[in-house]
Amino acid sequence: MRRALLAITGLAAGTTALVVLKGAPGASQVAQELPAGVPVGTPGRTDPAAPGVASERAAAPTRPAGRPDATASRTPGAGRTTTGGGTGTRSTPAAPRTSTAAPKSTNRKITGPVVVTEFGNVQVQITVSGSRIVNAVALELPQGGQSDLRSNRVDDAYSGTSGTVVRQQDANLDTVSQATATSNGYRQSLQAALDQVR
Amino acid sequence: MHAAGRRTGDPSPYGGRSAASVRPPPALPRRGSVGRRVVSGLFWVGLVVAVLPWWLDTPAGSLAGTADVLTAAGRVTGLIAGYLLLVQVLMMSRLGVLERGVGGERLSRVHRDLGATLLVAVLAHLSLLVVGYARTQDNSVTAEVGVLLRDFDDMVSAFVAAGILVLVGGTGIRAVRRALPYELWYHLHLTSYLVLLLGFGHQFSNGAQLFPPGPVRTGWIAGYLLVAAALLWGRLVAPLLLNLRHRLRVADVVAESPDTISIYLTGRRLHQLDLLGGQYLRWRFLTRGCWWQSHPFSLSAAANGRWLRLTVKVVGRHTGDLRDLDPGTRVWVEGPSGTFTAAHRTRDLALLIAGGSGIGPLRAMLEELPPGAALIYRARTPADVLLHHELDWLAQARQTSVWYVIGSRDDPGPRQVMSPDGLRQLVPDLIRRDVYLCGPEGLVESSVRALRQAGVPRRQIHLAPFEL
Numbered sequence: 001m002r003r004a005l006l007a008i009t010g011l012a013a014g015t016t017a018l019v020v021l022k023g024a025p026g027a028s029q030v031a032q033e034l035p036a037g038v039p040v041g042t043p044g045r046t047d048p049a050a051p052g053v054a055s056e057r058a059a060a061p062t063r064p065a066g067r068p069d070a071t072a073s074r075t076p077g078a079g080r081t082t083t084g085g086g087t088g089t090r091s092t093p094a095a096p097r098t099s100t101a102a103p104k105s106t107n108r109k110i111t112g113p114v115v116v117t118e119f120g121n122v123q124v125q126i127t128v129s130g131s132r133i134v135n136a137v138a139l140e141l142p143q144g145g146q147s148d149l150r151s152n153r154v155d156d157a158y159s160g161t162s163g164t165v166v167r168q169q170d171a172n173l174d175t176v177s178q179a180t181a182t183s184n185g186y187r188q189s190l191q192a193a194l195d196q197v198r
Numbered sequence: 199m200h201a202a203g204r205r206t207g208d209p210s211p212y213g214g215r216s217a218a219s220v221r222p223p224p225a226l227p228r229r230g231s232v233g234r235r236v237v238s239g240l241f242w243v244g245l246v247v248a249v250l251p252w253w254l255d256t257p258a259g260s261l262a263g264t265a266d267v268l269t270a271a272g273r274v275t276g277l278i279a280g281y282l283l284l285v286q287v288l289m290m291s292r293l294g295v296l297e298r299g300v301g302g303e304r305l306s307r308v309h310r311d312l313g314a315t316l317l318v319a320v321l322a323h324l325s326l327l328v329v330g331y332a333r334t335q336d337n338s339v340t341a342e343v344g345v346l347l348r349d350f351d352d353m354v355s356a357f358v359a360a361g362i363l364v365l366v367g368g369t370g371i372r373a374v375r376r377a378l379p380y381e382l383w384y385h386l387h388l389t390s391y392l393v394l395l396l397g398f399g400h401q402f403s404n405g406a407q408l409f410p411p412g413p414v415r416t417g418w419i420a421g422y423l424l425v426a427a428a429l430l431w432g433r434l435v436a437p438l439l440l441n442l443r444h445r446l447r448v449a450d451v452v453a454e455s456p457d458t459i460s461i462y463l464t465g466r467r468l469h470q471l472d473l474l475g476g477q478y479l480r481w482r483f484l485t486r487g488c489w490w491q492s493h494p495f496s497l498s499a500a501a502n503g504r505w506l507r508l509t510v511k512v513v514g515r516h517t518g519d520l521r522d523l524d525p526g527t528r529v530w531v532e533g534p535s536g537t538f539t540a541a542h543r544t545r546d547l548a549l550l551i552a553g554g555s556g557i558g559p560l561r562a563m564l565e566e567l568p569p570g571a572a573l574i575y576r577a578r579t580p581a582d583v584l585l586h587h588e589l590d591w592l593a594q595a596r597q598t599s600v601w602y603v604i605g606s607r608d609d610p611g612p613r614q615v616m617s618p619d620g621l622r623q624l625v626p627d628l629i630r631r632d633v634y635l636c637g638p639e640g641l642v643e644s645s646v647r648a649l650r651q652a653g654v655p656r657r658q659i660h661l662a663p664f665e666l
Contacts, residue, residue, distance in 0.1 A: 003307075004314035011319055015274045018249065022270065023261035107351060107403055129409050161411055 107134070112193030114140065115185040119147045122185030126165065126193050136165035136190065142182060150179035154186055165190065225568035226474065226540045231657070233299030234537070241285065248281035249274060251407040251414040268330030272323050273406055279319035280401055280418070284425050286312055287394055291425070292432035292532060298477070301537035302494075303663035310370060317367035320360055352399030359396035366390045398422065437532045443467055448483070448527040449505060451520070454584045458555055459521055460498065460509045463529060469503035472534070474541055475562030476634070478663055479533035481508070488519055492532070494663070496636075498558030498585070500565040509584065511555040536663045540566040543632040544658055547571065549625050551645050553637020557584050559662060560636050561592070569597040572625050576603045576612065576641055607640065616645060618652040629653045636662035 112124040120142025127135035136159045141151035154176045158164050164173050171191040175183040252273055261267050289296065289305045289312075296305060332342035346353045369375060369386050378386075401418070402408050408415050446465040454460050478496040482489060493516060498509035510517050540548070540563050550560045550573045557575060564571060573593075577583045583602060593600045601624060605612045614620045622628055633649055635642045642661060649659060 001311075004311040007311055007315040008318050011275070011278065011315055011322075015271050015278070015322070018253065018274050019261065019267055019271045022253070022256050022258055023267060107409065108349065129404075130406060132410070134410060 108197075110193045110196050111139065112189035112191075112196075115188045115192075117142065117181045117185040119150065119181060120144075122182060122189055124186055124189040124193055126190065126197075128197055133166055133169055133194075135161045136163055138186065147182075150176075150182050154179050154182045158183075158186055158190075170194070226566045228543055228546070229541045230544045231537075231542060233295075234301070234304070237296065237300050244285070245278070245281060247417075248277050252277055255407055265330050265333035268326050268333065270330075272326030272330050275319050275326060276323040276401075276405070277407065279316060279323050280397075281421075282312060282316040282319060283394060283397065284421055286316055287391070288425050288428055291428040292436070292535075293428050294432070294436060297432075297533065297535035298537070301663065302478075302533075302535035304537070313367060313370055317363060320363055324357075324360055350400075351403040353404070355396040356400035359393045362389055362396070363393050366393070394422075394425075437530075440532070441530055444471060444531075446506070446529040446531055448523045448525055448529060450525055451523050453521075454509060455581060457512050458509060458584055459512065460507055461520065461523065463506045463508075464504070465506075468501070468506065471501055471506075473497065473501040473506075474534070474539040475500040475564070475566045476539040476559045476662075477534040477536040478559070479531045479535070482530040482532075483520065483523060484528040484530060485519075485523065488516065489530075491516060492530075494533075494535070496536075496538075496559035496663070497562050500562045509555060509558040509561075538634065538636075538660055538662050539563060542660065543567070545630060545632050547627065547631045548634060549574070549628065549631045550634045551637070551641075552576065553641035554578070554582060555584060556635075556637035556641075556662060557589075558636075560634060561585055561588060563634065564589075564592050564596060564598060567596070567598075571596065572599045572601075572631075574601045574603060574615070574621075574624065576616070576637065578604070578606055580604055607644075616641075616648055618648045621648055622652050629655070629658075632658045632660060634660045634662075 108128050110126050110128060112126070114121050114123045121140050122138065122142070123140040125137045125139050126133050127137075138151075138155050138159050141147075141155060143151065156163075157176050158173060160166070165171075171187050171194055173183065173187055173190075252270075256270065261270050286309060289309050292302075328339055328342050328346065331337070331346070332339050335342065335345070337345065347357065366387055366389065369378060369383055375383055402415065408418050444465040444467060446463050449462040449464045452460045452462065476496065478494045480492045480494050482492040495508040495510055497506055499505075499507045510520060512518055512521060538559060546568055548567050548571045550564065550571060552560045552573065553576045560573065564573065573589070575583065575589070583604075586602075589600055592598060601615075603612050603615050607613070615624065625631065628649075629652065631654075633654055635645055646659060646661075650656070
């Protein structure tokens with residue numbers, strides 16, 4: 001019984017300590033040494049207008065006082081890590097990820113509208129965890145004959161948990177060759193879904 | 199007959215060093231508590247590894263505002279709870295390494311304490327996240343619960359899992375447990391495997407650290423698979439192999455005293471049985487009325503390659519039924535378990551303190567201790583002294599001093615002997631010995647107190663796996 005109480009106290013103290021350590025501005029070195037590509041949350045969520053990498057810096061002024069030197073030394077470091085991610089984030093103005101305010105880790109599925117192309121309908125559904133796109137699925141793609149081939153190509157390139165959508169985190173996808181119309185339809189539906197996230 | 203009757207001792211023809219004409223078999227090498235230390239070290243490493251992904255994923259200073267802090271704390275407690283759940287199941291997997299390295303009895307004690315911690319961690323995880331999300335979304339708490347249940351994958355089963363955990367945790371409270379019939383309690387407790395199953399999904403579909411594919415997710419799933427494999431091995435495969443190899447049967451049931459019996463067992467290839475004196479096995483006697491219950495009993499003789507023996511005091515219905523076992527009855531065993539063995543001593547010399555039928559495991563251990571051990575045997579009346587011919591023989595063969603302390607616990611003689619001074623007088627080098635205790639709760643408690651007062655370090659005191 002005494003041991004259990006001790007363990008529970010330890011649990012409470014440990015959790016508090018961890019959160020406090022992370023919460024204090026500039027407290028941790030570890031976060032700066034993040035390996036590239038690790039999804040960094042959206043610390044700039046207090047400033048929904050700031051897109052992409054800028055959010056990292058934009059967050060600094062909104063934070064209450066803190067220690068100015070520590071914040072200053074940390075921000076560029078963190079910024080570099082994020083840009084160093086390469087495929088992780090891109091500072092495209094259209095990047096939707098910073099606009100999702102909720103730091104939710106939990107998944108939401110967002111379905112884009114049906115986009116009519118000359119070969120058939122395209123509809124995209126994305127899964128969002130926190131502010132990150134973690135999966136993209138084409139609910140509908142043109143079917144029949146040559147369309148199957150084109151649709152498969154587009155689907156293979158864009159969809160899935162490791163497709164271009166997830167890697168790029170935006171709707172600014174390179175067109176799949178010989179499937180321009182389908183690619184465009186996919187992009188439109190995806191962009192609309194991303195707009196819904198906002 | 200009520201004083202401390204000293205039947206044998208150093209100069210006596212039974213236990214004297216001069217009488218050591220019989221060459222004792224080699225004593226077990228000393229292992230100490232290495233196994234336990236390694237396992238507890240691994241536990242802490244695992245805990246750090248479980249929380250590390252959160253630490254790495256969370257940029258410093260990113261927790262602005264109450265909602266963020268609550269959500270972060272919810273995630274940390276969630277990771278801890280997930281880890282503890284795996285540890286809890288692993289500890290009950292009956293894996294040989296754990297049963298013999300840490301000891302089954304210590305495992306169940308830690309299981310109970312950690313169970314309480316797990317329950318608190320899960321409830322904290324649940325409430326912190328619900329409140330944290332509700333604040334982020336400007337929802338009320340109840341509305342947020344609705345959102346979680348409706349819009350998030352696997353959350354219904356996760357809530358059910360939490361409910362089961364609360365139920366199981368509730369029955370773990372000592373008072374509730376005593377009020378419930380054992381079988382009901384046991385089967386309720388079995389439903390906690392459902393927690394593992396139902397809680398599985400939401401960690402991966404909603405966990406911030408576990409959702410994205412990568413080493414963290416892979417590692418976490420590997421943890422689950424390992425625990426499942428350990429469970430399968432420890433509960434099913436290993437016992438099956440053990441019983442198929444040895445095919446134990448009852449050979450004979452002998453009355454040792456009016457209320458104590460010894461059960462002798464034979465089987466095949468018993469010399470291959472890796473068994474230490476003082477360890478226990480879980481026995482299931484396959485007769486009508488007995489087959490459905492499994493009970494732990496220590497062996498009362500060290501492994502000899504020809505037979506096994508347990509000495510049991512008849513106290514309840516089950517032990518009463520054991521008196522009527524027919525020779526040839528098949529027996530299903532699981533084990534062996536326990537760290538109450540000569541191998542786990544930290545010093546070379548030992549003092550054994552037995553009470554009543556607690557002599558069994560100590561008698562078995564005596565064969566594996568180095569020469570020079572001492573045994574104090576408390577019994578209420580001379581008739582309660584069990585196995586005393588064997589003890590006399592062992593005293594001679596292993597140069598052991600044996601003292602029989604006869605009388606009720608309030609008699610002046612036993613009281614004097616079992617006091618710190620009395621023990622020191624009997625065994626002057628007490629504090630340089632490992633002390634093994636086995637007997638009724640009262641005797642063990644008062645002896646531990648006396649030993650501590652006499653200056654015996656805690657880690658040199660070994661308690662028997664269960665009360666008698």
